[in-house]
Amino acid sequence: MINKLIAKIQKTQAPIVVGLDPAMKFIPGHIQKKAFAEYGETLRGAAEAVWLYNKAIIDAVYDLIPAVKPQIAMYEQFGVEGLIVFQKTVEYCKKKDLVVIGDVKRGDIGSTSEAYAAGHLGQVQVGNTMCRGFDEDFATVNPYLGSDGVQPFLKVCKEEKKGIFVLVKTSNPSSGEFQDRLVEAADGSGGKRPLYEIVGEQVAAWGAECMGDSYSYVGAVVGATYPEQGRILRAIMPKAFILVPGYGAQGGKGADLVHFFNEDGLGAIVNSSRGIIAAYRQEQYASYGEENFADASRAAVLAMKEDIAQALAARTKGA
Amino acid sequence: MINKLIAKIQKTQAPIVVGLDPAMKFIPGHIQKKAFAEYGETLRGAAEAVWLYNKAIIDAVYDLIPAVKPQIAMYEQFGVEGLIVFQKTVEYCKKKDLVVIGDVKRGDIGSTSEAYAAGHLGQVQVGNTMCRGFDEDFATVNPYLGSDGVQPFLKVCKEEKKGIFVLVKTSNPSSGEFQDRLVEAADGSGGKRPLYEIVGEQVAAWGAECMGDSYSYVGAVVGATYPEQGRILRAIMPKAFILVPGYGAQGGKGADLVHFFNEDGLGAIVNSSRGIIAAYRQEQYASYGEENFADASRAAVLAMKEDIAQALAARTKGA
Numbered sequence: 001m002i003n004k005l006i007a008k009i010q011k012t013q014a015p016i017v018v019g020l021d022p023a024m025k026f027i028p029g030h031i032q033k034k035a036f037a038e039y040g041e042t043l044r045g046a047a048e049a050v051w052l053y054n055k056a057i058i059d060a061v062y063d064l065i066p067a068v069k070p071q072i073a074m075y076e077q078f079g080v081e082g083l084i085v086f087q088k089t090v091e092y093c094k095k096k097d098l099v100v101i102g103d104v105k106r107g108d109i110g111s112t113s114e115a116y117a118a119g120h121l122g123q124v125q126v127g128n129t130m131c132r133g134f135d136e137d138f139a140t141v142n143p144y145l146g147s148d149g150v151q152p153f154l155k156v157c158k159e160e161k162k163g164i165f166v167l168v169k170t171s172n173p174s175s176g177e178f179q180d181r182l183v184e185a186a187d188g189s190g191g192k193r194p195l196y197e198i199v200g201e202q203v204a205a206w207g208a209e210c211m212g213d214s215y216s217y218v219g220a221v222v223g224a225t226y227p228e229q230g231r232i233l234r235a236i237m238p239k240a241f242i243l244v245p246g247y248g249a250q251g252g253k254g255a256d257l258v259h260f261f262n263e264d265g266l267g268a269i270v271n272s273s274r275g276i277i278a279a280y281r282q283e284q285y286a287s288y289g290e291e292n293f294a295d296a297s298r299a300a301v302l303a304m305k306e307d308i309a310q311a312l313a314a315r316t317k318g319a
Numbered sequence: 320m321i322n323k324l325i326a327k328i329q330k331t332q333a334p335i336v337v338g339l340d341p342a343m344k345f346i347p348g349h350i351q352k353k354a355f356a357e358y359g360e361t362l363r364g365a366a367e368a369v370w371l372y373n374k375a376i377i378d379a380v381y382d383l384i385p386a387v388k389p390q391i392a393m394y395e396q397f398g399v400e401g402l403i404v405f406q407k408t409v410e411y412c413k414k415k416d417l418v419v420i421g422d423v424k425r426g427d428i429g430s431t432s433e434a435y436a437a438g439h440l441g442q443v444q445v446g447n448t449m450c451r452g453f454d455e456d457f458a459t460v461n462p463y464l465g466s467d468g469v470q471p472f473l474k475v476c477k478e479e480k481k482g483i484f485v486l487v488k489t490s491n492p493s494s495g496e497f498q499d500r501l502v503e504a505a506d507g508s509g510g511k512r513p514l515y516e517i518v519g520e521q522v523a524a525w526g527a528e529c530m531g532d533s534y535s536y537v538g539a540v541v542g543a544t545y546p547e548q549g550r551i552l553r554a555i556m557p558k559a560f561i562l563v564p565g566y567g568a569q570g571g572k573g574a575d576l577v578h579f580f581n582e583d584g585l586g587a588i589v590n591s592s593r594g595i596i597a598a599y600r601q602e603q604y605a606s607y608g609e610e611n612f613a614d615a616s617r618a619a620v621l622a623m624k625e626d627i628a629q630a631l632a633a634r635t636k637g638a
Binding site (some may be wrong): 021022023024032037042043045046071076077080082083087105106107110111112114118120125126128131132133143144146147148167171173174175176177179182183192195198203234243 | 340361402444453486
């Protein structure tokens with residue numbers, strides 16, 4: 001799947017993933033009205049609004065991008081009804097030949113991570129039959145529990161040729177609270193390095209077991225909001241694809257992103273969620289009007305693609 | 320809800336939570352057969368088997384215990400069908416007046432944690448209507464993203480008088496890989512302490528904002544398999560209830576548990592999952608037979624209660 005992701009990035013010339021994080025406040029009034037008319041102001045009604053919104057955006061942008069990243073929390077908040085639409089969204093995107101990164105940030109003790117890995121990336125045995133649950137292409141994984149919480153994902157990645165992105169340095173303001181803490185080197189040298197570097201090294205080690213053609217099935221999440229850490233982590237994990245959240249609404253800009261990429265122009269895929277799906281609410285795209293929110297999303301994808309291409313071109317010129 | 324949990328622990332004299340982690344291999348053959356006869360070897364069939372199994376165990380033990388802890392991964396592996404049964408299990412346990420700890424280990428950037436907190440503990444706004452998703456009483460939370468990933472849970476805990484247990488030192492063998500790393504003190508003193516202590520201090524700080532009568536709404540997860548760390552963390556977080564997994568199947572024993580409790584005999588609740596729900600597979604309870612698996616679970620709860628009571632009594636005598 002990492003090979004497919006790379007091939008699609010090269011074909012679309014867009015190292016971009018659209019975050020399908022359909023918070024209710026982003027969903028245009030006319031869509032909410034239509035959904036509530038059918039199912040009432042209920043969890044089902046909310047889920048239907050999410051689905052109509054997602055579908056319109058996917059239809060408007062799928063040919064421009066390699067991948068989408070639905071954030072499961074935005075569906076899970078509506079309980080089972082929301083998760084039905086999460087699954088429907090995953091299936092629809094796969095039919096459109098998009099790579100689907102389930103932003104689930106799961107991670108637990110071994111036997112439990114096994115269940116998460118099976119449910120999101122693999123298969124579960126029911127009697128003598130193998131069944132698939134949510135069946136995304138990639139999942140995001142939280143490393144706090146250490147290797148035995150990650151190994152079950154690696155096993156499924158190998159079997160299914162799928163992938164994971166492990167949280168290393170997240171995009172949020174307080175990510176440094178634990179991730180930046182200076183940690184004593186295990187070699188007794190007295191050296192000290194931030195925790196995210198230690199986690200990054202572990203990502204590289206896990207990834208060495210599961211290589212695709214040029215990059216590993218095991219990638220990392222590093223926030224666009226921390227470009228300097230991105231540069232360091234790029235060097236620590238040369239074969240890990242980096243999923244970069246935090247572009248746009250969270251403050252990251254194209255010029256901040258160049259260090260996340262390798263010299264081959266690959267190695268990173270940049271996520272934008274509300275910057276794309278709620279583009280119609282930005283001044284820049286206001287002329288589209290709320291009714292044409294999906295066209296605004298398309299314009300925002302094109303602008304993001306251009307911003308990143310320019311930043312990468314400027315780097316090449318500078319070098 | 321922390322007050323209710325404590326009142327129920329005092330009433331049942333059992334600081335015990337039964338982990339409802341219904342892995343397929345634990346479910347007796349006759350239950351699987353019945354479920355598959357109705358729904359086939361499908362995700363629906365698997366979910367039905369889980370439901371029949373859970374219900375029998377809950378009916379057999381609910382009067383002995385204060386709380387249950389369904390591990391959502393064991394349901395999520397069966398996709399939407401599994402999550403329907405997760406919800407059904409939560410509802411059924413609440414009807415039996417059990418406190419429900421959703422073992423979901425969620426945690427994300429602020430806006431996303433907000434959605435998780437709403438979906439698991441709080442309410443979501445749909446139009447002008449407030450709706451509830453899974454609606455557990457407590458949830459487990461992963462701290463790797465720092466305070467802004469936890470604050471949305473605190474907000475909902477205050478509004479709903481519910482609670483969280485934050486992962487501090489997990490029970491699994493590789494938990495030390497990151498959690499035990501020695502971290503430089505923030506005060507520049509040159510002192511070094513393991514990361515779990517830093518996280519524990521933060522739990523105490525978060526918890527001070529949300530106090531129940533004697534304990535905080537913010538608890539911690541510390542594995543029974545690490546009794547020495549339990550003692551240290553008990554002192555660092557005196558007002559945090561500690562959820563202690565790892566008893567029984569993972570290797571923790573009653574005598575290991577005493578340091579997790581405060582002098583008031585409170586402050587900890589010990590989880591056992593397969594040790595209770597799959598008791599019928601242990602030599603000790605084999606005489607019940609597979610058909611009577613729920614009776615074996617009841618016997619295992621009584622034995623666990625006795626084991627912990629003896630360990631606590633021995634401590635009091637020793638003191």
